Amino acid sequence: MKNFILPSLLPLLLLASCAGETKQLEHEISLPLNCSGPLFEGSNTAAPEFRNFMDSLLKSKGYTSEQLHSVKLVSAMLSTEDSAGFDNSASATLSMSTPKSNMQEVAVLNPLPKGSKTITLKTSDERELRGYFAEPNISMVCDVNLLKDRDPDFIMNGKFRFRIFVKP
Numbered sequence: 001m002k003n004f005i006l007p008s009l010l011p012l013l014l015l016a017s018c019a020g021e022t023k024q025l026e027h028e029i030s031l032p033l034n035c036s037g038p039l040f041e042g043s044n045t046a047a048p049e050f051r052n053f054m055d056s057l058l059k060s061k062g063y064t065s066e067q068l069h070s071v072k073l074v075s076a077m078l079s080t081e082d083s084a085g086f087d088n089s090a091s092a093t094l095s096m097s098t099p100k101s102n103m104q105e106v107a108v109l110n111p112l113p114k115g116s117k118t119i120t121l122k123t124s125d126e127r128e129l130r131g132y133f134a135e136p137n138i139s140m141v142c143d144v145n146l147l148k149d150r151d152p153d154f155i156m157n158g159k160f161r162f163r164i165f166v167k168p
Helices: 002-019 054-060 130-134
Strands: 023-035 042-046 049-051 068-079 089-098 101-109 118-123 137-146 154-166
Touching (some): 023 068, 042 154, 054 154, 068 089, 068 101, 089 118, 101 130
Antiparallel strands (some): 023 154, 101 118
16 A cells, blocks of 8 residues: 555656746846936935836736746946046945835945946845835835035936846
8 A cells, every 4th residue: 555655646746846836037128227416425325216017017927926936136227427436435225115105125235336327336135126016106215425516417327137037
């Protein structure tokens, strides 16, 4: 009897292990970020909104929103054409927000490297962002800590890559 039970359970265990498998997708968005002048020493904010892309992305890949398991920000890059680059900035922090959810810090870089016109912020694999994609509009809130006052706008471009896990 023992010899019969073990072989019959093996296929069930294999099926159960496959059922939990997740598929991975990636999606990158680009956003203009503008800290409007005059700007003062300390924190200055740019907070562009973007339309939630998740439903259309999932649909294009043959998935539904119910299959969405997890969303992580895996890359956050800021660039500027400003002649001083990021030399007059001490740090940069990126957060996500929607009207119905709390703001959450998702990436940071402190201190900023001198002589750079492009910086890559440090992201955290622990930040779960799935809840933000239940809203139609999402804000990327970028705080740049300036070292001195300046009159003109500080214009940046952000590239943000998300890793999306779905359960088939």
